[in-house]
Amino acid sequence: MFFGKTVGIVGTGSVGVLKSDIVAFDVPLNESAYHLISKEALDKMKQGAMLINTSHSGLVDTKALVECLKSEKLREAALDVMEDDTLASLISMPNTIVTSHRAFLTEEALKTIAESIVQSFLNLFLMN
Numbered sequence: 001m002f003f004g005k006t007v008g009i010v011g012t013g014s015v016g017v018l019k020s021d022i023v024a025f026d027v028p029l030n031e032s033a034y035h036l037i038s039k040e041a042l043d044k045m046k047q048g049a050m051l052i053n054t055s056h057s058g059l060v061d062t063k064a065l066v067e068c069l070k071s072e073k074l075r076e077a078a079l080d081v082m083e084d085d086t087l088a089s090l091i092s093m094p095n096t097i098v099t100s101h102r103a104f105l106t107e108e109a110l111k112t113i114a115e116s117i118v119q120s121f122l123n124l125f126l127m128n
Contacts (some may be wrong), residue, residue, distance in 0.1 A: 017041065022050045029056035039064035047073060054080040062086040069095055 017023055023045060027033055037051070037060040045051070051074055053060050062083045068074045076095040090096050 017045055020046060020049060022052065024052035024054070025059065026055050027059055029058045034058050035061045037061065037065070039067075042068045042074070045074065048075045050075055051077045052079075053077070053082075057081040057083045062090065066090065066093070069093055 023037075025037075027036060033056075035058065037053075039061055042051075042061070042064050045068075051060070051065065060079075060082075063086060065074070065077060066086055066089045069077060070093075072095075074095075076097070077090075078097040078099075079090065080099045082090055082098065087098075091098050
């Protein structure tokens with residue numbers, strides 16, 4: 001499915017959104033990043049591309065995303081986060097995967113989280 005595809009990763013430098021078959025991002029949400037993936041950005045994406053958002057819901061204009069998915073401008077979207085007012089529309093779409101804040105539930109991620117918590121406690125106690 002992904003062999004031979006061009007992947008653009010927003011947040012790691014310049015991205016060729018026009019040429020990417022798959023656009024994924026891991027960007028912090030702040031004032032300047034709100035709706036970073038706007039209607040205009042979605043319109044610039046390659047016809048039939050896939051959008052993956054595991055960052056923050058406010059990064060994507062989800063109303064515009066729903067329209068792009070309905071019109072088949074985008075082939076599909078995979079979302080771990082989304083704005084609440086579009087949730088019903090997104091879950092009912094056959095070309096959308098919604099994991100509702102569950103994408104991190106892997107053995108590796110949970111191990112890393114546990115190690116980070118333990119290290120934070122150790123750092124706290126070692127400082128005193």
